Structure formats: C-alpha cells, structure tokens
Amino acid sequence: xxxxxxxxxxxxxxxxxxxxxxxxxxxxHLRSSGKIRFVVMRDGSxxxxxxxxxxxxxxxxxxxxxxxxxESSLQLTGLVQAEPRAPGGYELQVTGLTPIHIAQExxxxxxEHGVGFLMDQRHLWLRSPRQQAIMRVRDEVxxxxxxxxxxxxFVLIDTPILTPTACEGTTNLFETDYLxxxxxxxxxxxxxxxxxxxxxxGKVYCFGPTFRAEKSKTRRHLTEFWMVEAEAAFYTLxxxxxxxxxxxxxIVVRVLANREPELTLLERDPAPLEAVARPFPRISYTDAVAxxxxxxxxxxxxxxLGGDEETALxxxxxxxxxxxxxxxxxxxxxxxxxxxxxxxxxxxxxxxxEGYGEIIGGxxxxxxxxxxLERLREHNLPREPLEWYLDLRRYGSVPHSGFGLGIExxxxxxxxxxxxxxxxxxxxxxxxxxx
Amino acid sequence: xxxxxxxxxxxxxxxxxxxxxxxxxxxxHLRSSGKIRFVVMRDGSxxxxxxxxxxxxxxxxxxxxxxxxxESSLQLTGLVQAEPRAPGGYELQVTGLTPIHIAQExxxxxxEHGVGFLMDQRHLWLRSPRQQAIMRVRDEVxxxxxxxxxxxxFVLIDTPILTPTACEGTTNLFETDYLxxxxxxxxxxxxxxxxxxxxxxGKVYCFGPTFRAEKSKTRRHLTEFWMVEAEAAFYTLxxxxxxxxxxxxxIVVRVLANREPELTLLERDPAPLEAVARPFPRISYTDAVAxxxxxxxxxxxxxxLGGDEETALxxxxxxxxxxxxxxxxxxxxxxxxxxxxxxxxxxxxxxxxEGYGEIIGGxxxxxxxxxxLERLREHNLPREPLEWYLDLRRYGSVPHSGFGLGIExxxxxxxxxxxxxxxxxxxxxxxxxxx
Numbered sequence: 001x002x003x004x005x006x007x008x009x010x011x012x013x014x015x016x017x018x019x020x021x022x023x024x025x026x027x028x029h030l031r032s033s034g035k036i037r038f039v040v041m042r043d044g045s046x047x048x049x050x051x052x053x054x055x056x057x058x059x060x061x062x063x064x065x066x067x068x069x070x071e072s073s074l075q076l077t078g079l080v081q082a083e084p085r086a087p088g089g090y091e092l093q094v095t096g097l098t099p100i101h102i103a104q105e106x107x108x109x110x111x112e113h114g115v116g117f118l119m120d121q122r123h124l125w126l127r128s129p130r131q132q133a134i135m136r137v138r139d140e141v142x143x144x145x146x147x148x149x150x151x152x153x154f155v156l157i158d159t160p161i162l163t164p165t166a167c168e169g170t171t172n173l174f175e176t177d178y179l180x181x182x183x184x185x186x187x188x189x190x191x192x193x194x195x196x197x198x199x200x201x202g203k204v205y206c207f208g209p210t211f212r213a214e215k216s217k218t219r220r221h222l223t224e225f226w227m228v229e230a231e232a233a234f235y236t237l238x239x240x241x242x243x244x245x246x247x248x249x250x251i252v253v254r255v256l257a258n259r260e261p262e263l264t265l266l267e268r269d270p271a272p273l274e275a276v277a278r279p280f281p282r283i284s285y286t287d288a289v290a291x292x293x294x295x296x297x298x299x300x301x302x303x304x305l306g307g308d309e310e311t312a313l314x315x316x317x318x319x320x321x322x323x324x325x326x327x328x329x330x331x332x333x334x335x336x337x338x339x340x341x342x343x344x345x346x347x348x349x350x351x352x353x354e355g356y357g358e359i360i361g362g363x364x365x366x367x368x369x370x371x372x373l374e375r376l377r378e379h380n381l382p383r384e385p386l387e388w389y390l391d392l393r394r395y396g397s398v399p400h401s402g403f404g405l406g407i408e409x410x411x412x413x414x415x416x417x418x419x420x421x422x423x424x425x426x427x428x429x430x431x432x433x434x435x
Numbered sequence: 436x437x438x439x440x441x442x443x444x445x446x447x448x449x450x451x452x453x454x455x456x457x458x459x460x461x462x463x464h465l466r467s468s469g470k471i472r473f474v475v476m477r478d479g480s481x482x483x484x485x486x487x488x489x490x491x492x493x494x495x496x497x498x499x500x501x502x503x504x505x506e507s508s509l510q511l512t513g514l515v516q517a518e519p520r521a522p523g524g525y526e527l528q529v530t531g532l533t534p535i536h537i538a539q540e541x542x543x544x545x546x547e548h549g550v551g552f553l554m555d556q557r558h559l560w561l562r563s564p565r566q567q568a569i570m571r572v573r574d575e576v577x578x579x580x581x582x583x584x585x586x587x588x589f590v591l592i593d594t595p596i597l598t599p600t601a602c603e604g605t606t607n608l609f610e611t612d613y614l615x616x617x618x619x620x621x622x623x624x625x626x627x628x629x630x631x632x633x634x635x636x637g638k639v640y641c642f643g644p645t646f647r648a649e650k651s652k653t654r655r656h657l658t659e660f661w662m663v664e665a666e667a668a669f670y671t672l673x674x675x676x677x678x679x680x681x682x683x684x685x686i687v688v689r690v691l692a693n694r695e696p697e698l699t700l701l702e703r704d705p706a707p708l709e710a711v712a713r714p715f716p717r718i719s720y721t722d723a724v725a726x727x728x729x730x731x732x733x734x735x736x737x738x739x740l741g742g743d744e745e746t747a748l749x750x751x752x753x754x755x756x757x758x759x760x761x762x763x764x765x766x767x768x769x770x771x772x773x774x775x776x777x778x779x780x781x782x783x784x785x786x787x788x789e790g791y792g793e794i795i796g797g798x799x800x801x802x803x804x805x806x807x808l809e810r811l812r813e814h815n816l817p818r819e820p821l822e823w824y825l826d827l828r829r830y831g832s833v834p835h836s837g838f839g840l841g842i843e844x845x846x847x848x849x850x851x852x853x854x855x856x857x858x859x860x861x862x863x864x865x866x867x868x869x870x
Contacts, residue, residue, distance in 0.1 A: 009588065009637070024669050026634070026831045044637020044668065045588060073831035101802075103830040123631035123823045124830065132635055139591040146581065153444070153480060156574040160861040161596070161621075161644050162609075162659050164868045174597075174611045176621070179648060179658070181868050186596075186611070186621075193861055196558035196870075199461075200567055202444070202479020208644060209596050213614060223614070224597050233479065234459050367536075388558045388870035395538040395559065396461045396508035426595040426628055433599045433616050435631075435823035 005077055011045035013080055013090040022077045023048060023092065024100075026127070027068050037065045039097070040087050041076060044132070047088035050076045052097065061097040070109075071127070073100040115421075122426055123435050133262035134422055137255060138411045142207070144254040145228045145405070148247055149205045154230060157197040157204045159190025161211075165385035172214045174223075186211035191402060192334070192389050194231035195365060198400055199392055205230040215430050218307060219419040220357055222408060224428040231402030237336075237346040237364045240401040241322055244350055244360050245280045247405070248320055252276045255414050268416040272318070272354055280319045285326040285344070288313055302327050305349070310358055314351040320359070324348040333375040335363040348403070356413040362403025369393035440512055445481035448515055448525040457512040458483060458527065459535075461562070462503050472500045474532070475522050476511060479567075482523035485511045487532065496532040505544075506562070508535040550856075557861055558870050568697035569857055572690060573846045577642070579689040580663045580840070583682055584640045589665060592632040592639045594625025596646075600820035607649045609658075621646035626837060627769070627824050629666035630800060633835055634827055640665040650865050653742060654854040655792055657843060659863040666837030672771075672781040672799045675836040676757055679785055679795050680715045682840070683755055687711045690849050703851040707753070707789055715754045720761040720779070723748055737762050740784075745793055749786040755794070759783040768810040770798040783838070791848040797838025804828035 005020045013021070025043030032038070037052035054062055057078075068074065077096035082089065107121055108128065118125045125131055149156075162176070162184040178184035190206040197204040207228040214221060235243070252273055255263070263270055283291070289301055292309055299309065305323070314321055328337055328345040338344040347363035366372045372393055376383055383390070411423035421427040426435065440455045448456070460478030467473070472487035489497055492513075503509065512531035517524065542556055543563065553560045560566055584591075597611070597619040613619035625641040632639040642663040649656060670678070687708055690698070698705055718726070724736055732747055740748065740758070749756055763772055763780040773779040782798035801807045807828055811818055818825070846858035856862040861870065 011588070024833070025637075044590075044633075044635060071831040073833045101832040106830055123628075123826060126632055126635040135590055135592060135632075135636065138593075139585075142591055142593075143581070143585065146578070150574075150578065153446070155479075155570055156577055157570060157860045158573075158577075158644070158661055160659060160863060162646070162863050162868060164870075174613075174619075176609045176611045178609075178868050179650065179865050181866065184609075184868055193558075193870075197561055197570075197860060198479075200479060200561040201570065202460075209593070211597070215614065224595060226593055385869075391558060395541055396506040397536040398459070398508045425592045425632060428595060428597050430614050431616065433597060433613050433619055435599075435628075 009045040010041070010043045010048045010088060010090070013046075013048060014082075016080045017082055018080065020077065020079055020095065021092075022075055022096075023050075024075045025073070027070055027072045027074065027103075029087070030065075030068055030070070037062070039065070039068065039074075039076065039094075041074070042127075047129075048090045048092060049083065049086035049088065050078060050092045050094045050097070052094045056093065057095050057097065061094075064097050064099050067099060067102055069103045070106045071103040073103075074098060075100060119421065119427070119432060120434070126425065129265055131422070133265045134411065134415050134417070135425065136262050137259050137266075137415050138407070138423060140255050140259050141251055141407060141411055141414065142226075144251045145207065145247075145407075147254075148250045149230060152203070154203040154205045154232075155197075155201045157190075157194060157201070157206050158208060159187065159193040159206045161187045161208065163187050165382070172212050174211050174213045188212055189227070189404060190229050191231065191404070194229055194402060195389070195392055195400065198231040198233045198402070199396065199398070203230070203232045217430055220307065220409060222420055222424065222427055222429060225420070225424065226407040227404045228407065229402060229404040231400060233398050233400045235364070235401040236399055237324065237348065237401060240362055240364065240403060241282060241324065241348060244322070244348070244362060244403055244405075245278055248280070248350065248360070249276065249278055251410065252414070263415070266415050268414070273414065275318045276353070277319060280350075281317045281321045283321060283323055285323055288323050291316065302329070304330055307357055310351050311355040314353050314357065315355055318353060320350050320352050322348050322350050331363070333379040333381060334365050334372070336366045337371075352409070352413040354413065354416075356409065358406075359409045359413065360403050360405045362401065364399065364401040367393060367397045367399055369397070445476070445478045445483045445523060445525070448481075448483060448523075449517075451515045452517055453515065455512065455514055455530070456527075457510055457531075458485075459510045460508070462505055462507045462509065462538075464522070465500075465503055465505070472497070474500070474503065474509075474511065474529075476509070477562075482564075483525045483527060484518065484521035484523065485513060485527045485529045485532070487529045491528065492530050492532065496529075499532050499534050502534060502537055504538045505541045506538040508538075509533060510535060554856065554862070554867060555869070561860065564700055566857070568700045569846065569850050569852070570860065571697050572694050572701075572850050573842070573858060575690050575694050576686055576842060576846055576849065577661075579686045580642065580682075580842075582689075583685045584665060587638070589638040589640045589667075590632075590636045592625075592629060592636070592641050593643060594622065594628040594641045596622045596643065598622050600817070607647050609646050609648045623647055624662070624839060625664050626666065626839070629664055629837060630824070630827055630835065633666040633668045633837070634831065634833070638665070638667045652865055655742065655844060657855055657859065657863055658865060660855070660859065661842040662839045663842065664837060664839040666835060668833050668835045670799070670836040671834055672759065672783065672836060675797055675799065675838060676717060676759065676783060679757070679783070679797060679838055679840075680713055683715070683785065683795070684711065684713055686845065687849070698850070701850050703849070708849065710753045711788070712754060715785075716752045716756045718756060718758055720758055723758050726751065737764070739765055742792060745786050746790040749788055749792065750790055753788060755785050755787050757783050757785050766798070768814045768816060769800050769807070771801045772806075787844070787848040789848065789851075791844065793841075794844045794848065795838050795840045797836065799834065799836040802828060802832045802834055804832070
C-alpha cells in the first residue's frame with residue numbers, strides 16, 4: 001500500500017510546490033523521449049505534466065504508461081515543481097501512476113474535424129481546451145449579469161416557460177398539449193410577466209431559456225437560447241439607454257478581468273474589447289439609415305435593419321452602438337410611441353462591434369390603457385388572453401422600460417466565435433436536437 | 436414649477452433624514468384624521484408614510500388626495516423624518532403630491548380572498564407585502580445556490596430543455612414537434628448532460644426550469660419548477676453526502692442572515708431554521724423503514740417512501756435528514772449499486788424538517804459500461820438514443836456523483852408556506868396555466 005498524499009486540483013498546484021500530491025483526471029497527451037515518459041493530464045481545472053523516470057516509481061506503475069490512451073482516466077502521484085515549459089506551468093515528478101479506466105480509441109483526434117462531426121460528438125467535444133474556455137467565459141458572463149442586477153437592487157423573478165397564449169402569433173412558437181387544458185406555448189420572452197412584477201417590486205430581472213421555432217439557418221440563430229431580461233418601473237427610454245450601456249460595459253470589464261487566460265487560449269484579441277468605453281454611440285434609426293445609404297447600402301426609411309445592415313452599421317463604431325427610435329409600424333404592440341413623432345417607437349437595439357450584430361433589444365412600454373387597446377386592434381391580437389396584462393394599465397400604471405440581452409450572441413462576440421452554436425453547451429438548431 | 440429634489444428609493448430613506456426628497460410608487464393605504472391626511476406608499480423597495488397637513492403643500496396637491504385610490508401611482512415630495520410608529524419607519528412631511536395614474540377599484544382588498552381568486556390575480560397578488568417577501572427569499576436562495584457552487588469551482592453548464600429522447604418513458608413528459616425533426620420533450624432533469632460536462636470540466640452545475648406533466652395534485656407539485664443540479668467527477672456517495680449537507684446549511688445561513696425582515700413579515704419562526712446544524716442525520720433506507728414501523732407506519736422493506744412517510748420521518752429530526760441506500764429496484768437505471776449489497780443503490784434523498792419532505796435527490800452514477808448496458812435492458816430502455824451517454828463510460832470513465840435540489844420546495848420550507856404554488860412567481864399546476 002502506497003503512502004497517502006493529498007488529492008489536489010491542478011488549478012491549486014502552485015500552493016504545493018516541493019510537496020507530494022495526487023492528481024486525478026484524464027490523459028490529454030502522451031509522449032516518450034528515451035527512457036522518460038510524459039503524461040499531460042487534465043482534470044477540468046487545468047493542465048499539468050507528469051514526468052515518469054524509470055526507477056523513480058514502481059515498475060508496474062511505469063509499465064502502466066504503455067496501456068494509456070488519449071482520454072484514459074488515471075491518478076498520478078508525485079512531487080510538484082514549477083516548470084514554465086510544461087503545459088499548465090507545473091510538472092509532477094511521478095512516484096505513482098494508477099490507471100482508472102483505459103479509454104477506447106477516442107473519436108476526436110488532434111486534427112481537423114468537420115463541424116457536423118464535432119457537433120455529433122458535442123458530449124466529448126466539450127473536453128477540448130477551446131470548448132472548456134468558452135464555457136468558462138459563458139459562466140463569467142452569466143455571473144456578471146446576475147451581479148449587475150443584484151448590486152442595483154433588481155429582484156430575480158423567474159418568468160414561466162409554459163404560457164397559455166401566443167400573443168404575437170404562433171408561427172415561431174413551440175406548442176405542447178397542456179394536460180387537459182388545451183395548448184401551451186414555450187416562451188419567447190418573459191417581458192410581459194416581468195412588467196407585472198416590476199409593478200410589485202419596482203426593479204426586476206429574469207434569466208432563463210427562451211425558444212423560437214424559427215427556420216433561420218444563420219450563424220446568429222438557435223432554437224433554444226438563454227436571455228437575461230430586466231424591467232424597471234419609472235424608467236424612461238433615456239434611463240434604459242444608460243442602464244444597458246452600464247450593463248454591457250460591466251460584462252466586458254468582468255470578462256477581461258477574470259477570463260484573460262481563456263481569451264488568450266481562444267486567440268481572442270482583447271484590444272477591441274478593451275476599446276469598449278462609455279459613452280457608447282447613440283444613433284437614431286433615421287440617422288442610421290442615412291449613414292448606411294452614404295456607404296452605398298440600398299434601403300428605404302421604414303425597412304428593417306437585417307443582419308447585413310446591422311453588420312455594416314456596427315463596423316462603423318468601436319463600442320456597441322445603440323440604435324434608437326425605429327419606425328413604430330415594424331415594432332411590437334407594447335412599445336410606446338415617441339411623443340415627439342408618433343411614427344417612431346421609444347425603443348433601442350444594441351449592436352455589438354466587429355460585425356456581431358444585435359445583442360440587446362429594449363423599449364419603453366406603452367402605459368396608457370386606451371392606446372394599448374388600440375395597438376391590439378392594429379396588430380389583430382386577441383384581447384381576452386391579455387386582460388391580465390391590460391390590468392397593469394388599470395391599477396396604478398407608470399412609465400416603465402425594459403430590455404433583453406441574448407447570452408449566446410454576447411458570448412460569441414466576447415470569445416470571437418464565428419457561430420453561436422459553440423456558445424452554448426448543447427446547441428439546438430433547426431437541424432440539430434442531438435445529443 | 437416646483438423645486439427639484441432627488442428621487443430616491445424608499446429603502447434608502449435613512450440616508451436622507453432632514454432632507455427634501457421625492458418618492459415614486461403606489462398607494463398602499465390611505466387614511467384621514469381631522470385635518471391631516473396619510474398616504475402609505477410602496478415602491479417595491481419598501482414602505483413609507485406621507486403626512487399631508489393643509490397649508491404645508493399647495494392646495495391642489497392637498498386636494499389631489501381625495502382622488503387617490505388603493506394602488507394609484509403617484510409622486511410624493513417632502514421632508515424625511517424617522518418615525519418608528521410609521522409603516523416602514525420613515526415619514527415624509529409632504530410638500531408636493533402628484534398623482535400619476537388613478538387606479539380603478541382594485542380587486543384585491545384587505546380581506547380574506549379564496550386562493551383560486553388570488554391565483555387568477557397573480558399578476559396583481561405579487562404586489563402584496565407577503566408575496567413580495569417570498570420573492571425576495573427566493574432571490575436569496577437562488578443567489579446562495581450559485582455562490583456556493585461558484586466559490587467551490589463548479590462551472591455553470593446550462594443543459595438543454597428540448598431533448599430528443601424520453602429516456603425514462605414519455606408518460607410524464609411534455610412533448611412538442613421539433614420543426615421537421617420529429618418529437619422533442621421538455622427536460623425533467625439536466626443530469627445526463629451534466630455528467631458529460633463533468634468529464635470535461637470536473638465540477639459543474641446547472642440551474643433552470645424543469646417540467647413534469649404529472650397529474651399530481653399535491654401541495655408539493657408543480658408542472659414547471661426550477662431545479663439546481665450539480666455533478667462532480669471522482670465524487671463518491673460519501674463525498675456527495677458531505678456536499679449536500681454543506682450546500683443546504685449554506686442556503687439556510689444565507690437566508691437567515693440576509694432575509695430576516697422578510698421572514699418576520701411572513702411570520703416564519705426562525706428557531707427551526709437556526710436549529711439546522713451540521714452534521715445532518717444520516718440514515719439508511721433500511722433503518723428508516725424500521726423507525727417508521729416502530730412508530731406504527733405499516734410498510735414493507737422495498738416500499739417507496741411516499742409523502743406521508745417522508746413527513747413522518749422528517750418530523751423525527753431537527754435538521755434535514757439524509758436517507759441513503761434505497762432498494763435499487765425502485766430507482767433510476769443510472770444509479771450505481773452498493774458494492775456491499777447490490778440490492779441497494781448508492782443514492783440519497785434529503786428530507787426537509789417540519790414535514791416539508793424531499794428537497795434533494797442524488798446518487799453516485801454507474802460508471803461501468805457493461806453494467807449500465809445491463810441496466811438499460813432491465814429497465815427496457817432503448818440504447819441507441821443513449822449512445823452518447825454510454826460514451827462517457829467508453830472514454831475515461833470515472834466514479835462520479837450528483838444531485839438536484841428543488842427550488843420551490845426549498846423556498847416553501849424556508850418561508851413556512853403551506854403550498855409550493857406561492858414559491859414561484861407564476862405557478863403552473865395541473866389545472867392552472869394562467870396568467
């Protein structure tokens with residue numbers, strides 16, 4: 001029986017230099033050089049290199065090296081040394097090696113694989129350093145969002161996923177039978193519910209999965225994605241612009257501060273993120289159209305800003321650009337009209353720089369019952385299932401505003417990813433539901 | 436035009452004593468006493484009392500009091516004074532009152548209403564002090580969960596809601612058409628996906644909505660509820676018991692420390708929560724059955740612990756009790772058998788005290804490919820849709836364990852609620868999908 005040494009995580013090795021420890025994890029790389037064997041090992045917290053010198057460990061442990069394969073699990077025991085040339089920066093002078101499970105031939109090899117293949121192997125692909133780094137950035141982004149709202153007194157309100165009505169049409173909604181109560185639809189947004197909660201708690205946010213059964217096959221679309229949404233009583237569009245500017249700046253600063261090693265591994269140039277400074281540019285839809293036309297983009301006032309127009313526009317600025325006051329006709333029924341020009345909605349989209357497109361959409365909400373009823377008629381929406389929402393304009397209506405930020409698009413931007421599918425652990429796309 | 440004073444939240448009034456400020460919010464209570472008028476106002480952050488004395492404010496502002504109704508929105512301006520007898524502890528000597536919106540007759544009156552009525556009015560009911568307090572406790576519980584895992588190096592992995600297979604049968608699953616790709620099912624648990632992620636990142640957690648299309652009409656069941664789940668490579672059942680004990684203790688301590696005013700408002704006796712001390716009692720299923728029989732509960736070894744048995748058992752202890760090693764036959768296919776007795780599963784349920792029943796379920800997972808295949812056959816489960824899950828036992832399998840905690844049951848316990856429906860903002864029950 002071998003002596004017992006503390007089992008430590010690789011990320012904590014710096015505290016154990018000169019001591020004997022045990023590591024547990026998986027084989028990331030194997031190589032031999034004369035009489036020396038090297039095992040690069042990962043444990044989810046980091047990488048470390050084990051050095052096996054014949055005679056410095058029991059013969060059966062040294063021989064066990066021959067059985068190891070990529071992704072086999074094992075326990076290594078040895079003396080910790082700093083070694084800047086080793087992957088991860090630390091080396092173990094190995095005194096014991098115990099295989100736990102010898103892996104079959106691992107499907108993902110250190111070579112180019114097609115994306116379709118890697119997506120089929122998503123459950124294994126997550127083990128790659130690149131995918132791990134993206135998940136850690138995602139974790140940081142999610143945490144930053146929650147910290148931001150908590151620090152400012154917003155209360156978390158988890159809005160429902162199963163909703164009784166398809167208040168903006170059922171075309172892009174996933175539908176399910178709700179026991180004996182008819183159809184239910186998977187939520188596209190928690191906004192309407194957040195508005196109710198904002199009248200109770202003043203400032204609220206939700207953060208959960210949302211669903212769009214949209215047949216869009218672009219690098220910015222998922223059928224299931226995560227969104228953080230906030231709503232605040234007494235906030236005007238102006239307050240909202242300030243809030244989202246602070247919010248996005250906060251996320252960028254946090255990721256730069258806490259996820260530098262991950263950004264480096266992802267070969268993400270930090271310069272464009274470091275250049276994201278307040279104030280963010282603010283431009284009206286009308287001025288945006290004019291700017292795009294100057295650059296030769298053919299479009300008429302009233303046209304939607306599509307992916308291409310968003311990309312062109314966002315490339316004009318270093319920081320995320322806030323495009324406000326879109327034509328009201330193209331926007332949702334709940335947006336408040338601009339009192340200075342009722343053809344415009346008091347709304348904002350934020351476009352990330354470097355061509356990443358829309359990451360935030362928000363607006364001041366219509367707070368007058370009669371106008372809201374008129375909007376429902378204009379949009380041909382049934383009134384009865386929205387009676388509860390109309391109640392918010394019957395009992396102490398107040399000006400209020402809110403927004404939603406798409407997590408995967410934000411992570412894709414911060415990590416410099418080409419496609420949002422890598423920004424979520426198990427992506428759901430129009431042609432992908434597995435694994 | 437009146438002088439401009441800072442607009443402040445009621446929760447910050449203590450910093451403004453002796454100063455003029457403006458508050459914005461809703462009428463919680465109105466009364467007159469001779470020539471004095473009182474407006475108790477809420478703004479989501481707290482309660483404050485405005486005192487109107489004729490002659491101390493413009494006459495039209497004084498007269499505006501007559502128009503106010505319960506839940507009308509308004510802005511009050513005045514001098515801040517500490518007043519221990521006032522609701523909230525502060526009073527405003529009002530110098531200006533501006534109604535924003537006069538509410539129609541508010542449906543929820545200060546009297547007893549039936550639960551069905553209140554649930555129909557959930558969008559308004561949330562405004563009551565009691566419901567606000569529950570939401571704040573819920574926020575604290577959610578935050579404590581995330582802090583606990585973050586502090587211990589667990590990485591957030593959002594697992595998918597839309598899943599391709601109903602690996603434990605479709606009876607209790609919500610089903611939807613997934614575009615042209617056949618059926619998808621709403622997730623009951625992120626566990627299988629978390630296991631894949633744990634092989635990549637070592638320690639992971641997820642936190643999201645889960646769904647059960649179960650026709651259970653009890654005070655502990657929702658069709659849509661939130662669950663936090665964690666999974667850790669190299670954790671044995673013993674490690675898991677220690678982890679969940681630390682976890683639940685952490686949540687209780689945080690709620691006691693940060694949500695004392697809310698617990699007081701809810702008339703929740705803190706003594707039973709303060710008595711939740713480590714170590715939590717640990718009892719095997721076999722011993723639990725013996726103890727229940729001693730108390731006259733008729734049951735045979737092998738019977739499930741139902742709600743009544745859980746309640747009886749949890750009442751025997753001050754702290755949450757961890758019941759481990761249930762009969763394997765009654766448990767899920769992925770649980771590892773106890774090497775000391777293969778009829779038992781290496782699993783644990785944690786039952787909250789005071790009769791609140793199961794809040795946690797967890798287990799060590801089967802990590803041997805051949806045994807897992809045998810289990811699939813025993814449970815009549817199709818192998819093909821689980822190939823990806825079986826891969827985790829092909830490529831560097833390791834011992835690992837995990838658990839899930841139900842948020843609404845935990846909140847119901849901590850708040851002392853009779854039914855989980857009050858523990859979530861917009862509850863979904865077998866007979867309720869509105870608002």
